[in-house]
Amino acid sequence: MLPYARQSVDESDVAAVARAVTDPYLTTGPAVTRFEADLAGWTGGNPAVAVTSGTAALHTAYAAAGVGPGQDVVTTPFTFVATAATAALLGARVVFADVEEATGCLDPAAAAAAVTPRTTVVTAVDYAGAPADMDALRQVADGAGALLLEDAAHSIGTTWRGRPVGALADLTTLSFFATKNLTTAEGGAVVSTSPDLLARAAGFRNHGLVRDPARQRWPDEGPWHQEVHSFGLNYRLPDVLCALGSSQLRRLPAFIARRAELSARYDAALADVAEVTLPSRPHDADVAWHLYPARVPEEARRALFEHLRAAGVGVQVNYVPAHWHPVFADLGYRRGEFPVAERWYRQELSLPLFVGLGDADVDRVCDLVRGFFSG
Ligand SMILES: *Cc1c(COP(=O)(O)O)cnc(C)c1O
Numbered sequence: 255m256l257p258y259a260r261q262s263v264d265e266s267d268v269a270a271v272a273r274a275v276t277d278p279y280l281t282t283g284p285a286v287t288r289f290e291a292d293l294a295g296w297t298g299g300n301p302a303v304a305v306t307s308g309t310a311a312l313h314t315a316y317a318a319a320g321v322g323p324g325q326d327v328v329t330t331p332f333t334f335v336a337t338a339a340t341a342a343l344l345g346a347r348v349v350f351a352d353v354e355e356a357t358g359c360l361d362p363a364a365a366a367a368a369v370t371p372r373t374t375v376v377t378a379v380d381y382a383g384a385p386a387d388m389d390a391l392r393q394v395a396d397g398a399g400a401l402l403l404e405d406a407a408h409s410i411g412t413t414w415r416g417r418p419v420g421a422l423a424d425l426t427t428l429s430f431f432a433t434k435n436l437t438t439a440e441g442g443a444v445v446s447t448s449p450d451l452l453a454r455a456a457g458f459r460n461h462g463l464v465r466d467p468a469r470q471r472w473p474d475e476g477p478w479h480q481e482v483h484s485f486g487l488n489y490r491l492p493d494v495l496c497a498l499g500s501s502q503l504r505r506l507p508a509f510i511a512r513r514a515e516l517s518a519r520y521d522a523a524l525a526d527v528a529e530v531t532l533p534s535r536p537h538d539a540d541v542a543w544h545l546y547p548a549r550v551p552e553e554a555r556r557a558l559f560e561h562l563r564a565a566g567v568g569v570q571v572n573y574v575p576a577h578w579h580p581v582f583a584d585l586g587y588r589r590g591e592f593p594v595a596e597r598w599y600r601q602e603l604s605l606p607l608f609v610g611l612g613d614a615d616v617d618r619v620c621d622l623v624r625g626f627f628s629g
Pocket residue numbers: 307308309310333334336337379405407408429430431440441442
């Protein structure tokens with residue numbers, strides 16, 4: 255079976271993990287700080303707080319933004335459910351807004367129509383790696399007095415109008431899950447352009463513990479004293495995984511280059527298959543591609559999915575619209591409310607895309623797709 259995604263782990267990664275696992279610090283040690291500094295090299299220098307997953311990063315970012323009951327979070331339904339679920343868990347109302355036809359990313363006009371005085375965060379998702387229209391979304395967020403959050407689980411390394419992901423939003427979240435563009439097995443990070451938001455994220459990741467006597471209410475308690483001023487969780491990414499992350503970051507330029515090559519190979523090989531709509535290539539962005547999201551006629555999508563799976567090709571559908579999940583349906587969200595996102599979902603088929611995929615694999619997948627439509 256050709257997988258749809260697979261991590262790339264080489265000897266340099268193995269050596270980095272082997273060193274880290276015998277270090278005195280397994281967690282909360284120097285490899286964490288090092289990984290966070292290495293990440294900042296990708297985000298225009300904006301600092302990062304490493305956490306245990308992309309989902310934890312979203313939860314932490316919303317907590318840092320002060321999201322809670324009585325507030326609205328405006329976001330796209332065309333995403334993995336965690337983008338919305340983490341805001342709902344904090345008690346906010348999730349207000350979905352439709353996506354753009356070309357990119358599948360949050361439509362600034364739809365977001366502008368969805369914001370209210372209760373909106374405190376507007377959350378975009380860089381679908382497949384291509385950036386949302388961050389300049390227009392910045393205007394929408396500023397106009398509403400809301401923070402702009404970018405779920406960049408797909409897009410570390412992407413630049414938009416010359417600026418890197420991590421420098422485009424008030425808060426940016428990353429995922430290092432095994433299928434993503436770099437991996438720490440499970441892991442994620444929050445990046446922020448605001449020192450205040452970043453400090454709040456760092457606090458939430460570590461139980462909200464305050465160790466600095468200057469900030470404590472009862473600093474005279476003793477040298478062991480630490481106190482909690484607001485609730486948090488343990489979302490700390492251990493040193494062993496941070497060491498893997500730093501090693502993977504050194505390889506990220508090569509990962510991005512190979513993904514771009516493979517993506518271009520799909521484009522070329524599928525260009526003459528009339529039924530397939532290729533991913534659009536935004537010209538004001540330099541995209542680190544995470545997915546290869548082909549679109550096919552919706553009446554053919556399921557049969558093509560089964561045809562490819564039966565031929566041993568791992569394909570995937572990204573994503574079931576978030577508002578279709580029963581947990582949101584039970585809150586009153588209805589199918590048909592977001593027609594562009596729902597059409598994207600009905601037509602979408604992610605073809606295998608990962609660093610170890612061979613040119614011949616791409617050609618075989620494309621032959622199978624062509625054969626399906628001509629057969
Ligand atoms: C993967 C992903 C997440 C969640 O990240 P995990 O590390 O799996 O928790 C969130 N949003 C999007 C768009 C993702 O692709």
